[in-house]
Amino acid sequence: MGQHQGDCPGAINVVMLGPPGAGKGTQAERLSRTRKLPKISTGDILREAVQAGTDVGRAAKETMEAGNLIGDDIMIAIVQDRLDRADARCGFVLDGFPRTVVQAMALDRMVDGRGPLVVLDMVVPEDVLVRRLATRRICSTCGSNAAPDWTRACGKCGGRLVTRVDDGIDIVRERLKVYQRQTKPLVEYYGARRSFTSIDGNRPPDVVTAAVDAALDAAHEGSARGVTL
Ligand code: AP5
Ligand code: MG
Numbered sequence: 748m749g750q751h752q753g754d755c756p757g758a759i760n761v762v763m764l765g766p767p768g769a770g771k772g773t774q775a776e777r778l779s780r781t782r783k784l785p786k787i788s789t790g791d792i793l794r795e796a797v798q799a800g801t802d803v804g805r806a807a808k809e810t811m812e813a814g815n816l817i818g819d820d821i822m823i824a825i826v827q828d829r830l831d832r833a834d835a836r837c838g839f840v841l842d843g844f845p846r847t848v849v850q851a852m853a854l855d856r857m858v859d860g861r862g863p864l865v866v867l868d869m870v871v872p873e874d875v876l877v878r879r880l881a882t883r884r885i886c887s888t889c890g891s892n893a894a895p896d897w898t899r900a901c902g903k904c905g906g907r908l909v910t911r912v913d914d915g916i917d918i919v920r921e922r923l924k925v926y927q928r929q930t931k932p933l934v935e936y937y938g939a940r941r942s943f944t945s946i947d948g949n950r951p952p953d954v955v956t957a958a959v960d961a962a963l964d965a966a967h968e969g970s971a972r973g974v975t976l
Pocket of ligand 1: 765766767768769770771772773774789790791793810811812814815816817818822842843844845846850879880882883884892893913922948949950951952955
């Protein structure tokens with residue numbers, strides 16, 4: 748893969764990998780803030796499309812509510828479009844993409860020549876994932892995960908807190924199966940790369956954030972020294 752980075756010498760492209768509930772969204776949001784990189788969450792993009800009733804949203808609704816994956820062609824087109832926007836030119840944080848080997852191969856083509864791809868795999872035991880998703884509330888207006896101290900309303904926009912439609916226990920079990928079958932193979936796809944880091948996500952959020960930061964610093968340093976990631 749090409750490592751030349753055009754007019755963005757420090758560009759870092761991050762992929763947050765991991766099962767449902769691993770903390771991809773939580774950590775991607777923090778990274779986006781601290782590293783000033785756009786957070787591109789395919790789950791959020793799809794949920795917004797469902798809410799807005801667009802063609803993509805109408806096509807995706809049932810599949811998402813069943814815990815299955817949307818087709819590769821649609822997802823690849825959505826991400827390609829998003830990465831073509833100016834704010835992603837010098838790096839981005841992807842949350843929830845790629846989720847299949849076909850998507851990962853497409854992403855490799857998309858980022859060729861745009862700087863290294865740093866893959867952070869969040870590892871959390873299944874019983875913890877199930878517990879997290881069973882208790883999660885999100886804002887019905889802005890989609891944010893509720894923080895523990897938001898008891899009544901969203902702390903960002905005041906919206907009503909609700910259960911995410913795919914967080915029912917049966918759907919969570921299906922999502923975990925889908926992860927094992929279709930997304931876990933990406934650990935092998937990326938595992939041999941120098942830029943792949945496995946992160947223990949079963950620790951308090953700030954501890955996980957410190958590990959994510961350290962992995963990115965190491966990637967930055969390697970990239971600056973010209974090490975092929
Ligand atoms: P998506 O929205 O990506 O859902 P997901 O992968 O199932 O993951 P979650 O968003 O549930 O969990 P997360 O890892 O982001 O964890 P979070 O930080 O929220 O996808 C939804 C659907 O869209 C898919 O099922 C599919 O249908 C479709 N889709 C999306 N992308 C697709 C693609 N590329 N291809 C095909 N289809 C696609 O944390 C979870 C909870 O845990 C929160 O309550 C949080 O506060 C808490 N938490 C986080 N970190 C910690 C911690 N360290 N300790 C304790 N609690 C924590
Ligand atoms: Mg998420």
